[in-house]
Amino acid sequence: MSSCSDFDFTMNNTDASAPRSVVLLSGGLDSSTCAAIARDLGFDVYGISFRYGQRHAAEIAAAIRLAQAMHVKRHVIVDIDLAQFGGSALTGHCDVPKKRHVEEIGGDIPVTYVPARNTVFLSLALAWAETLDIGDIFIGVNALDYSGYPDCRPEYIAAFERMANLATKAAVEGTRPVRIHTPLISWSKAAIIRRGLELGVDYGLTFSCYDPSPDGIACGRCDACLLRLRGFAENGIPDPIPYQQCQEQVQ
Numbered sequence: 001m002s003s004c005s006d007f008d009f010t011m012n013n014t015d016a017s018a019p020r021s022v023v024l025l026s027g028g029l030d031s032s033t034c035a036a037i038a039r040d041l042g043f044d045v046y047g048i049s050f051r052y053g054q055r056h057a058a059e060i061a062a063a064i065r066l067a068q069a070m071h072v073k074r075h076v077i078v079d080i081d082l083a084q085f086g087g088s089a090l091t092g093h094c095d096v097p098k099k100r101h102v103e104e105i106g107g108d109i110p111v112t113y114v115p116a117r118n119t120v121f122l123s124l125a126l127a128w129a130e131t132l133d134i135g136d137i138f139i140g141v142n143a144l145d146y147s148g149y150p151d152c153r154p155e156y157i158a159a160f161e162r163m164a165n166l167a168t169k170a171a172v173e174g175t176r177p178v179r180i181h182t183p184l185i186s187w188s189k190a191a192i193i194r195r196g197l198e199l200g201v202d203y204g205l206t207f208s209c210y211d212p213s214p215d216g217i218a219c220g221r222c223d224a225c226l227l228r229l230r231g232f233a234e235n236g237i238p239d240p241i242p243y244q245q246c247q248e249q250v251q
Contacts, residue, residue, distance in 0.1 A: 004078050021181070024048055025067060033201055050121055051080075056209075088111065088114040113150075130169065136179050144185075160180060165177055208225060225243070
């Protein structure tokens, strides 16, 4: 069973002539930068987030903060329960990998991979976009500084876009194609942060950790934290969010 919470922020942005986009907004560093890029390209942003049975609620709280700060037109939070299937450290009880060397990340597909997550998310984003008569969908997947997930790769995105153009009324009738935008897909984490800062993203509102403390403080040791910390270090600036412990070294 799924449900949906809907936050309407239309009073914050009233340019009726702007093109519209649906942006997957997880509350993390990449998705917030992706939303800022969509807005910089002239799109009104309709944000969609997912409460999917993940082990913590901190990223949903971050997504709500970001949607408000970035003046999205509307923000919906869709409830689905991928935890009933298990198969991932993010939705089950197995341990999240910690203290891996950064060069190890992106090799084998790790236990934090959630089976078919981006396929489920993109399908729901596509459904919402179709009801809004929107053809442009933005997702902040990254195939360089990432955790090796198969659904973050260019060939996967290209295949999903082909499928979407066979599956939607407007595309089949030739009135509006579906375009899946992945502006971050070939960027390093440092480049993503640098572009986000140029666009005014407040990274203090974001959250990336796979395994935070009960009070929502990032661990600083999981893959997501390590990649994020290295990105800030390569830009010569501190990460603005708190961590459970200081990092001795981000390699």
